[in-house]
Amino acid sequence: MSRRIVISTVAGAVVLAGADAFALAYAGDQPPALTDSTARYAAPVADRAGSLSFTTEVTASAGVKSVKVLAWPAASSLAKKGPTAEDMAQVESARCTPAGGHTARCTYRVTVSRGDAGTSPRGRWHVAVLATDEDGRSTLDTKAADFSV
Structure with missing residues (x-):
């Protein structure tokens, strides 16, 4: 093998390794990501309280x-x-x-009393979510999910 081919191959390997390292470093600097967000509202019935439950998956490398x-x-x-x-x-x-890897499954649940339900505005509601990672980066989604009252 000629010396020129060896040098080109080594230089190419160094460039690819540097690009991979940059990609990994860049991926580590990403704010948290929200996926699979759902909200479910159940109104109070008779003597049973209602509820609001919200679930989302948050992926954060930190x-x-x-x-x-x-x-x-x-x-x-x-x-x-x-x-x-x-x-x-x-x-x-x-x-x-924990939900595997850098992902967590997060759930919020609150009981809705008849009094709360009676004074709540009717119609469409949104669920806002602020996810913060251990490095202080955050993601705000003001309409992560919707439900109706």
Whole structure:
């Protein structure tokens, strides 16, 4: 084999290794990703309380630190601007369990009393989610899922 071919092959391998390292480093710098978000609302019936449950999968290479959840009516003052990250810092957290790799399955569930249901606006609601990873990066999805009341 000529010396020129050996040098070209080695140089090519170094370039490919560098590109792979960059791709891995770049992937590690991504904010959390939300997938498979669903919301389910069950109204109170007779003597049984209702419920709202929300589930999402969060993928974060640094690990999931927190997932905040807020249900809000589409016909409200939030409709113009949507909830902000600052608004979301004050709301309740979902419970997250490992789902394999860098993914966690997060669930938020709240009981809905007859009184709460009676005073809640009717119509379409959205679920906002703020996911934060262990490195402090966050993703805000103001309409991760919808449900009707």
